[in-house]
Amino acid sequence: MKQWINKFSIKIIPWLVPLLLLISWQFLSSIGVIPKRILPAPMEVIQAAQTLMSTGELYEHITVSLGRALFGFFIGGLIGFLLGIFNGISRYSELLFDTSVQMLRNIPHLALIPLVILWFGIDETSKVFLVALGVLFPVYINTYHGIKSVDKGLIEMGKAYGLKGRALFFTVIFPGAMSSILIGIRFSLGVMWLTLIVAETISSHSGIGYMAMNAREFMQMDVIVLSVVLYALLGKLSDVIAKYFEGKLLKWDI
């Protein structure tokens, strides 16, 4: 019984503060302390969500944003991962590429927005490109670092036991780098949303960011706040998924 309560409270307690904030926000709005023009009440945001859902608009914006995010994440993540692996294992690949990657890494990718708009216009390619660019570096750095910092003793053990090439990689090196790679992925998920929000807000004609900018034109406070809430929920969701995989892949470490 006691254990059950414990488990239950572990799930509930983290949500108490947000819930309390939400209730006081609703309360302050309804007694007029927070003016509608500054911040709409939670119920109004929910109503806005309902209206947009009924027209199918909300669904469309979310799908578009999610698609961009995942596509860009896939491309950037894959390139970063492969580069990290190759530079981690091969001395020559490292010599050839690492310096260049480190130089590019230090350019804030959002600074490229004007250039990217001129290159690709404001359609899909520009957002996917920016997300991919933003995601690439954290995945690269952590994969590379993970491979580099695999316990040398374990590698020597593997060699002494006759492992080499692919067998050595998949038995010792890759699993040894896994926790670092996952940190890179989790971090880059945050970068993915951040990049997308900025890119969509600056120039777009669909997606959550566009929805927010469009609502600004018409002073629809509730829709703007809804966009912010959506980003928060999507960010939390991707973190939960990443954490789930971490638990699955690193269960030997927990």
Added chain:
Amino acid sequence: MPIAREREIHIRLEGVQKSFSELEVLKDINLEIQNGEFIAIVGESGCGKSTLLRLLAGLEKPSSGVIKINESPLQQLNTNARLMFQDGRLLPWKRVIDNVHVGIPDGKKEKAREALCNVGLENRAKDWPRTLSGGQKQRVALARALVNDPNLLLLDEPLGALDALTRIEMQDLIESLWQSSGFTSILVTHDVEEAVAIADRVILIENGVIRLNRQIDLERPRQRTNLEFRLYVEEIMDNIMKRKKSNIHPLKQRILTASM
């Protein structure tokens, strides 16, 4: 008495020398090891004893001289040999049984289970290495080293990090597995008592050369409290510490001359 094995192994080191850039670790090592022998190599830290083991495993090549395994020079990884390290070096992401399985890449799981049985850990097969104690980890490492039935077991201070009681348990386990399987074994250790307790022959390396090559003629199982046992330990210690001969107890000198 070593039991007969299908594949015998005879090791001969001829003028083996090893340097790392400027530093000469091993100078001129000449040594012959018979099939089934248990050798212990002792010496101060940094004397090159671990390097010698790595050369025998084929992880490194001698700078000059040659290591002959059954009369043919060792060029690459010594497939006859299995190496056991001071820190177990188990893969933390593999369960105990799968760690043992690393020792036989294409072998059956059954063999791994059997090896785990031999070290008395069959009930921990499904556990993660991090849940094991230091001694248990070394047992798993021992099972992994022996699962492929090697001709030569190389032990690089495998018991150095264990507490005294677990150490003696492990020494007994290694000795009994050696007696039942008949492999040849080379143990690097800084513990002279351990060397005398387990080895047929104790080799003292100093400044990269063999300074002492002492046969231990004691019945097994050996009693550590036995006078002769203590005298062997003392003789080797004296050599390490470079104590003068005159300090040796007269009784010991008599026994030593008799045994030589």
